[in-house]
Amino acid sequence: NAGVMQNPRHLVRRRGQEARLRCSPMKGHSHVYWYRQLPEEGLKFMVYLQKENIIDESGMPKERFSAEFPKEGPSILRIQQVVRGDSAAYFCASSLSDSHTGELFFGEGSRLTVL
């Protein structure tokens, strides 16, 4: 499958636990974006990364959330000490180019439920 791969597709955590969401971009893509989707809220931009660099994290909450995209391996969105308000679908997208004419290809999302 040459598409953007996200795992896990579904994740259940209790309040205070950590959640790690992984995203493998399309082959050859070195630009990764993370979005959060709440019901009837659309997609909210969180962070844009290139290999080993965070380019724009203006949408990331100031605490508990972090993202990385190492030289080798998938991009990781990490949420520490989860709270019920973190329950949402988290989507990853990748692109080939850093130009804003480039198309973003989306994964199928990871759905986090916090009990």
Place this chain on the structure above:
Amino acid sequence: AQSVTQPDIHITVSEGASLELRCNYSYGATPYLFWYVQSPGQGLQLLLKYFSGDTLVQGIKGFEAEFKRSQSSFNLRKPSVHWSDAAEYFCAVFNQAGTALIFGKGTTLSVSS
């Protein structure tokens, strides 16, 4: 700051009827505009995009959109809707830094038989 407004939260259209989904944007310069579709439980798929040139853009699945600078609009149209078009549709614009797509809240399309 850039923003996208989709005025209609939910639209129902009869199968075979025409469709128009509205999108208005706020952007200082020439916008880079997109329409995506999302089926339940799935990711987003690009329908079409506008960067420059012809203001009427053709996309996949028989969709088209028209860029109107004077109205700050980029409405999505389809002449004849099929039941399989039922989904959520998102309009988006790239921010000026080119680092993020800014999405509208989406319009849910239902198709009645």
